[in-house]
Amino acid sequence: MFRAILWSQWRESRLAMVVLAGMAVAVPLLSLRGAGAVTDPWASWDLLRATARWGAAYPVLALAAALALAAGAWWPDHRTKHVYALTLPVSRVRYLLLRYGAGLTLLFVIAAVLAVSTVVATIRVPLPTLLHAYPGGITVRFLLAGLSAYTILFGLMGLTPRMARLVAAVFLLVVLAALVADLASLGWNPLGSVVDALLGPYSPLAIFRARWMLIDV
Numbered sequence: 001m002f003r004a005i006l007w008s009q010w011r012e013s014r015l016a017m018v019v020l021a022g023m024a025v026a027v028p029l030l031s032l033r034g035a036g037a038v039t040d041p042w043a044s045w046d047l048l049r050a051t052a053r054w055g056a057a058y059p060v061l062a063l064a065a066a067l068a069l070a071a072g073a074w075w076p077d078h079r080t081k082h083v084y085a086l087t088l089p090v091s092r093v094r095y096l097l098l099r100y101g102a103g104l105t106l107l108f109v110i111a112a113v114l115a116v117s118t119v120v121a122t123i124r125v126p127l128p129t130l131l132h133a134y135p136g137g138i139t140v141r142f143l144l145a146g147l148s149a150y151t152i153l154f155g156l157m158g159l160t161p162r163m164a165r166l167v168a169a170v171f172l173l174v175v176l177a178a179l180v181a182d183l184a185s186l187g188w189n190p191l192g193s194v195v196d197a198l199l200g201p202y203s204p205l206a207i208f209r210a211r212w213m214l215i216d217v
Helices: 002-031 041-055 057-079 083-087 092-123 135-157 161-183 190-198 204-209
Strands: none
Touching (some): 057 135, 057 204, 092 135
16 A cells, blocks of 8 residues: 555655755765865865855755645645545555655655765765864755654645645735834734744744755864
8 A cells, every 4th residue: 555655655756756866966066166276274164165155055955845745745646536545445544654754754764865975975085184074964854854854744735725725825924014013113923923933943944044054164
């Protein structure tokens, strides 16, 4: 059963998987492009700046992977109005877990590609004593960020049309309240409060605001 669901999800997400895997290969290699033996302190600063500049690409890649895999998990069911899922001789809970696990497996594949690419990229660059490479740290952060975003998006995309409309209505009300608060100069923005709560230090999405550095001190 899991193999069939994994195959159907791969079939729906294969184009996105190829693009995401290509980005996972390209980002670490491009971030260290042209970096040779770093012996000059100023060259070390240039390498750190380049790594910090490319560091923003890793959370974007994790979010894109989560979005593509969550959409690919639900698209076959939405297209057939869940007829196939309702005819299977399994409980709904088990079916959801199988769907979730299939997307998670594909996320691990992208993370494995990223791990290989970061290792290859850092091996090619001799580093001075004070600089260190963190290919494992980048991969773990990618997995945690992708897992958090994928879990949330998987739940949102699996909502019924009625619940989806309710969530959209609540979001529009928050945006409208933010506009009213800004026009009235209340000094409090509900939309900003929601964003701070979602990306706060105790949120599972806080990792998207973390420092993503392949090369650091």
